[in-house]
Amino acid sequence: MLIFVIALTMDNQPTISQYIHKLFPQFEPALKEKLIANCTLKSFQAGEILMQTGQFFRSTMLIVEGRVKLYRQGDEGEEFFLYYIQPGDACALSMICAAKQETSEITAKAIEDTVALLIPIPLMDELMRDYKTWYYFVIETYRSRYEELLQMIDHIAFKGMDERLEFYLKHQYEKLKTRQLNITHQEIANDLNSSREVISRLLKKMEQRGDLLLNRNYIEWIK
Amino acid sequence: MLIFVIALTMDNQPTISQYIHKLFPQFEPALKEKLIANCTLKSFQAGEILMQTGQFFRSTMLIVEGRVKLYRQGDEGEEFFLYYIQPGDACALSMICAAKQETSEITAKAIEDTVALLIPIPLMDELMRDYKTWYYFVIETYRSRYEELLQMIDHIAFKGMDERLEFYLKHQYEKLKTRQLNITHQEIANDLNSSREVISRLLKKMEQRGDLLLNRNYIEWIK
DNA sequence: TTCTCTTGGTGACTAATGTCACTATCTTCC
DNA sequence: GGAAGATAGTGACATTAGTCACCAAGAGAA
Numbered sequence: 001m002l003i004f005v006i007a008l009t010m011d012n013q014p015t016i017s018q019y020i021h022k023l024f025p026q027f028e029p030a031l032k033e034k035l036i037a038n039c040t041l042k043s044f045q046a047g048e049i050l051m052q053t054g055q056f057f058r059s060t061m062l063i064v065e066g067r068v069k070l071y072r073q074g075d076e077g078e079e080f081f082l083y084y085i086q087p088g089d090a091c092a093l094s095m096i097c098a099a100k101q102e103t104s105e106i107t108a109k110a111i112e113d114t115v116a117l118l119i120p121i122p123l124m125d126e127l128m129r130d131y132k133t134w135y136y137f138v139i140e141t142y143r144s145r146y147e148e149l150l151q152m153i154d155h156i157a158f159k160g161m162d163e164r165l166e167f168y169l170k171h172q173y174e175k176l177k178t179r180q181l182n183i184t185h186q187e188i189a190n191d192l193n194s195s196r197e198v199i200s201r202l203l204k205k206m207e208q209r210g211d212l213l214l215n216r217n218y219i220e221w222i223k
Numbered sequence: 224m225l226i227f228v229i230a231l232t233m234d235n236q237p238t239i240s241q242y243i244h245k246l247f248p249q250f251e252p253a254l255k256e257k258l259i260a261n262c263t264l265k266s267f268q269a270g271e272i273l274m275q276t277g278q279f280f281r282s283t284m285l286i287v288e289g290r291v292k293l294y295r296q297g298d299e300g301e302e303f304f305l306y307y308i309q310p311g312d313a314c315a316l317s318m319i320c321a322a323k324q325e326t327s328e329i330t331a332k333a334i335e336d337t338v339a340l341l342i343p344i345p346l347m348d349e350l351m352r353d354y355k356t357w358y359y360f361v362i363e364t365y366r367s368r369y370e371e372l373l374q375m376i377d378h379i380a381f382k383g384m385d386e387r388l389e390f391y392l393k394h395q396y397e398k399l400k401t402r403q404l405n406i407t408h409q410e411i412a413n414d415l416n417s418s419r420e421v422i423s424r425l426l427k428k429m430e431q432r433g434d435l436l437l438n439r440n441y442i443e444w445i446k
Numbered sequence: 447t448t449c450t451c452t453t454g455g456t457g458a459c460t461a462a463t464g465t466c467a468c469t470a471t472c473t474t475c476c
Numbered sequence: 477g478g479a480a481g482a483t484a485g486t487g488a489c490a491t492t493a494g495t496c497a498c499c500a501a502g503a504g505a506a
Contacts, residue, residue: 448506
């Protein structure tokens with residue numbers, strides 16, 4: 001029985017090498033070897049905080065399994081949703097802050113059981129210098145996060161809550177790849193820094209327009 | 224007379240070498256030499272657009288003279304103020320987009336006569352690979368812009384217009400280093416994506432609290 | 447079953463912000 | 477000086493979003 005459990009565990013947890021080849025095929029072979037030789041895996045349970053305001057980093061993280069939600073924290077503990085990071089993504093913040101040994105103003109929470117690849121900070125300079133595909137990966141990570149923040153600013157600066165809600169649901173649908181969004185009105189309200197009543201009312205309007213169906217504990221996105 | 228004008232011009236326009244030594248003292252000597260040998264200067268008049276939505280980049284820009292205001296554009300042409308860049312700063316967007324040959328969603332406008340150092344894109348890989356001080360400079364540029372965007376999100380997501388206005392004026396005071404802010408209520412309203420009347424009323428309240436003095440065409444920041 | 451908790455619906459009210467209309471003052475240009 | 481334009485002040489009102497109070501339905505536990 002014990003042997004069976006171990007076998008299962010080995011089955012479910014790919015090696016660093018397998019993760020890298022699957023999720024980062026664009027890396028040049030030498031870079032892959034370098035990472036395989038120098039990185040470690042770390043697991044987080046759903047709900048666990050990967051990093052938080054004021055925390056220093058000892059490693060840069062690449063997500064290889066699960067899903068991580070990034071929040072900006074308000075003065076009174078509000079949690080404003082910024083974006084998800086998924087397998088194949090890097091945590092831009094952990095790169096930036098790692099490089100400068102600065103603290104972060106962001107909270108990253110695992111919303112599924114998550115596995116991250118930890119790259120020791122001292123290795124970063126070397127990777128950046130020696131591997132062009134790494135340098136491009138880092139640049140692309142920054143660029144796409146930067147774009148996401150800009151898009152977020154657009155929404156809160158120029159749009160009303162109705163449009164933001166619609167964008168939020170569409171984004172969930174696209175990221176999670178399911179029309180059945182398992183989320184409560186209260187959770188949406190938290191992510192958008194609004195209140196449940198407002199969200200409920202707007203959802204009702206959207207249902208009347210035929211964009212979605214409301215159910216207890218989940219929303220069916222049709223549009 | 225012509226000779227006099229030329230002499231004046233030479234006097235007022237430092238060389239690339241002078242700019243680099245003055246504004247980027249942290250660069251290693253070989254990097255300075257490399258830049259001096261490969262960069263060009265470009266001047267922009269106050270009010271001129273340095274780059275705009277949908278435009279491709281052929282160079283990365285370092286600002287060496289003047290001041291540039293960065294805006295995010297709304298769907299109906301609104302211009303939402305993001306941040307200033309000043310001598311010694313790089314345009315993070317021009318780095319990111321240059322590297323990926325992607326387009327930008329941002330407008331950069333010179334608000335003073337401005338001079339930029341243009342670095343040809345093909346040089347970027349080499350600089351990144353060969354010069355550690357360049358790599359650190361690029362990372363620090365990303366990090367600080369990213370922080371600025373996050374701070375902006377904080378403000379529009381969590382704060383009211385009164386706090387945002389106060390932050391805006393304080394920011395102007397700190398960046399421009401003068402208590403006499405030459406700006407109209409309408410311009411502030413544009414930058415904050417609000418309306419003149421709202422700004423006027425909030426300013427009046429701040430004046431009553433003794434934080435500032437209102438004058439035609441300028442505001443005296445006291446706080 | 448009954449109790450309790452979570453989730454969601456709704457009306458009434460408040461606060462913040464935006465809009466409209468009008469006025470006043472100062473500047474600039476003939 | 478007078479006209480026109482830019483800048484700013486203000487009251488009235490509309491709209492959006494947030495808050496409060498309360499109800500109702502479903503889910504799970506004792």
